[in-house]
């Protein structure tokens with residue numbers, strides 16, 4: 001590892017990061033420290049905006065895992081405190097796993113001094129498909145019991161993340177994994193979204209279809225941004241087409257407003273980068289006629305996810321108690337989630 005890459009003044013910070021990452025093996029009896037050499041790389045499992053995911057075999061325990069590599073710039077200012085904080089969050093999560101959240105086995109890192117980049121390799125449990133692939137391969141009409149089984153597990157995983165003060169921010173079918181036994185696990189939260197520079201490393205376009213209006217308008221947001229995404233995913237589970245397939249960033253809000261109506265009054269996100277007058281006054285369409293096969297309870301659940309005002313939108317805890325699911329909440333002491341402003345991250 002090059003020291004001068006981070007500058008003398010940031011050496012302490014780098015050493016701290018190194019120590020933290022060395023200790024990142026997850027719970028249970030602590031196995032011998034792993035390195036990338038312990039893993040044999042197999043086929044590609046998926047490709048995302050932030051890197052590729054591969055099947056790897058751990059030569060120590062003979063088991064298969066998924067390896068995801070995240071590439072970050074190591075600027076002259078060193079590794080940002082925010083990244084170190086985020087790694088600490090992930091470290092906490094490796095100790096406390098949940099059946100509906102993909103568990104992390106280990107995090108390893110290497111520094112490429114010639115290209116000024118830090119590569120973080122996340123080794124996680126491997127799943128059979130993502131929800132996008134799963135939905136493409138099951139019969140078009142899904143019995144409500146099965147939909148409920150999938151949505152209920154998504155909600156339990158999300159309630160677990162929110163209880164740990166983690167907002168996913170990028171929930172979409174590709175970031176939800178499904179196993180043959182129909183266990184559902186949330187994946188791809190944490191580090192990648194906030195701190196990697198997508199354009200520097202990939203030409204892949206990040207989809208905005210599942211993004212809440214307050215995020216698109218760069219306004220204040222809280223954990224209910226994830227509930228907006230859940231609403232969009234529920235629609236897709238029942239209808240097999242995306243709810244708001246905006247062709248680009250500029251059109252994404254039009255796509256939402258055309259269906260739900262342009263928000264008026266206090267529904268317009270506070271301090272957003274655009275004013276209401278930027279958009280036509282769309283009156284919206286009846287969502288009831290637009291969904292197929294949903295019971296009244298499912299429809300009510302879905303609509304509560306898509307309430308414009310984040311303060312009135314259903315939260316993950318309330319969702320578990322909704323008559324559509326009626327599930328016990330995750331038994332974790334809830335932490336207070338801060339109101340965040342998108343720009344300040």
Ligand SMILES: Nc1ncnc2c1ncn2[C@@H]1O[C@H](COP(=O)(O)OP(=O)(O)OP(=O)(O)O)[C@@H](O)[C@H]1O
Nearest residue numbers: 045046048049050051053066125126127130174188
């Ligand atoms: N643990 C896993 N088991 C099986 N497949 C996985 C696993 N993790 C990821 N994948 C596959 O790899 C794809 C990309 O992974 P991931 O979403 O973590 O990467 P990403 O680069 O952050 O993508 P994006 O930013 O587009 O969401 C997933 O959509 C999924 O198909």
Ligand SMILES: [Mg+2]
Nearest residue numbers: 048174175188
């Ligand atoms: Mg992803």
